[in-house]
Amino acid sequence: MFTILLLAACAPIQIPTSDVTPTPTSPPAPSPEVRASGSEVSPTPTATPTIFPLPEGGAIVVGVAGDMNLDVNAMTPFLRDAIFDSLVRPNPLTGALERGLAESFQVSPDALSMTFRLQQGIQWHNGDALTADDVAATLNAFASPDFRGVPVTDFGTFVKATALDDRTVQLTFRETNCPALTGIATLKILPRAVANSLNFPRLKPEQLMGTGPLKIAARGDDQFVLTRNSSYYLGQPPIESWTLKFYPNAAALRSAFAAKQIDVMATAPGEYGAIKNLAGATFLRAAAPEYIALVFNTDTVALNDGRVRQALNYALDRNLLLEDLGGQALPVDSSALPTFWANDPNPPRYSFDLAKAKEILAGAGWRASGDGVLRKDGRAMSLQLWTEADDPILEPLAFRLREMYAALGIQVELQLDDRPGVLTRAFQHRFDLLLIRRKLPLDPDQRWYWQSDQNAKGSGFNIGSYSNPRVDALFKETLRVNACDPSGRAALFGEINRNLVIDPPAVFMFAPLRYLVTRDRVFNAAPSAFAGDFWNLKDWRVRP
Numbered sequence: 001m002f003t004i005l006l007l008a009a010c011a012p013i014q015i016p017t018s019d020v021t022p023t024p025t026s027p028p029a030p031s032p033e034v035r036a037s038g039s040e041v042s043p044t045p046t047a048t049p050t051i052f053p054l055p056e057g058g059a060i061v062v063g064v065a066g067d068m069n070l071d072v073n074a075m076t077p078f079l080r081d082a083i084f085d086s087l088v089r090p091n092p093l094t095g096a097l098e099r100g101l102a103e104s105f106q107v108s109p110d111a112l113s114m115t116f117r118l119q120q121g122i123q124w125h126n127g128d129a130l131t132a133d134d135v136a137a138t139l140n141a142f143a144s145p146d147f148r149g150v151p152v153t154d155f156g157t158f159v160k161a162t163a164l165d166d167r168t169v170q171l172t173f174r175e176t177n178c179p180a181l182t183g184i185a186t187l188k189i190l191p192r193a194v195a196n197s198l199n200f201p202r203l204k205p206e207q208l209m210g211t212g213p214l215k216i217a218a219r220g221d222d223q224f225v226l227t228r229n230s231s232y233y234l235g236q237p238p239i240e241s242w243t244l245k246f247y248p249n250a251a252a253l254r255s256a257f258a259a260k261q262i263d264v265m266a267t268a269p270g271e272y273g274a275i276k277n278l279a280g281a282t283f284l285r286a287a288a289p290e291y292i293a294l295v296f297n298t299d300t301v302a303l304n305d306g307r308v309r310q311a312l313n314y315a316l317d318r319n320l321l322l323e324d325l326g327g328q329a330l331p332v333d334s335s336a337l338p339t340f341w342a343n344d345p346n347p348p349r350y351s352f353d354l355a356k357a358k359e360i361l362a363g364a365g366w367r368a369s370g371d372g373v374l375r376k377d378g379r380a381m382s383l384q385l386w387t388e389a390d391d392p393i394l395e396p397l398a399f400r401l402r403e404m405y406a407a408l409g410i411q412v413e414l415q416l417d418d419r420p421g422v423l424t425r426a427f428q429h430r431f432d433l434l435l436i437r438r439k440l441p442l443d444p445d446q447r448w449y450w451q452s453d454q455n456a457k458g459s460g461f462n463i464g465s466y467s468n469p470r471v472d473a474l475f476k477e478t479l480r481v482n483a484c485d486p487s488g489r490a491a492l493f494g495e496i497n498r499n500l501v502i503d504p505p506a507v508f509m510f511a512p513l514r515y516l517v518t519r520d521r522v523f524n525a526a527p528s529a530f531a532g533d534f535w536n537l538k539d540w541r542v543r544p
Contacts, residue, residue, distance in 0.1 A: 059241035063262035084188035084210035092528035132163035149201035153183030182443035269512030270392035314357035329510035342444035344494035374409035387435035389416035466505035
């Protein structure tokens, strides 16, 4: 039985070079060269350090854009992280699971049961003790077929959660499903009475009671007033009074910051141009938990050849693309962030090499004609590239991609549509090239994106009809790793990512940067790609 007392950052695991099985109709393609990473923007949380002793107490105002949605899974991240806790929490640097409400957990060798032992002495905001019954009730309510809220995790083969005693809860499964460990164990835990209420998961204001660092003191029309939890199990937060203010949109939020009505605001990727000149601001950056990729539709005849997909990777100058984004992105080589615990620390990488791209395409039968356009059997290589109009990141990239592929001899017809239109086209697999932003799950399992049996039009999964038997086999292995051992899972996912580079379903480009903006009186905030912007509220301090 595999026991985890505290799972911190996993040591780098050397991934052996795998035998890549190319797409069935593709001739063998050369492996991309491994190059030095070069200078990269680190996604490591950039905290504002406390450079001199600060007094206890003080007040702070946090602003958010949006409404006061009290659905547990849809409420603003600040409120969720301030009030509630989970059994385990992600390490802010690597995303690896660390203890939260649970001091330890065990996974059976067949991974059909997971047992969590709660830390002793944790209290709800009203002073009642947290018990395993609360945990079991919460998880069973989230997993219920009658659940009416926003789904945030796939319970898969989950059967039920059972309280074995006051501090021990056991999860059982019909079949092995290691990704469930991350998805279920990071859900926020609520009091049993709240989880069993008829209105769950849409909470009433009086039900906003958790075990987190802050607790609700009052509610107004557009704000919550919170106070520190003096009984917080990780220690009383230094800041005494907190106000959370809601604004209708990002522009109103920025105006409030400029008018000194708020001390902190979170921004979305692509907003840096609108915030960079704010006076008295500190900009704390982190990679967003998403990546930008150019997805290939392998139903397109030309793109069904793995050599062509490799050439399209070599033809892109990522440094120039990054300049077009004003440096506001983190280069990635796969569908994982560089510091992620399950990522290959030294994956194959595509360098910009237009000559090599042309050489590979010539080997695949695509040769330049008198007009500079590549042709094969008399047919020009002409591809449609779809992306979202007015997206501050995707649209400028799309124009540059068209230009770079024209230099290779490929005719690219750029098509812009609104987000619903692009999503509809993606679901129906009606594109050649699709430039998109995709969310990165906290667990490394991404089989919905790349496994061949997920290729069903209308599902939104495997939208490029990608098929690689080796990748399929590796994904199946990841589901049944002995006791869901992290090192075993990391080795498999590292090999998956190597295969996805060598036999590419996409061009993996960047993770966009986002910013937590604070006034210069705020200290110790440290936004994270894995843990979010507000994971360490208990450490924040303010200068009077």
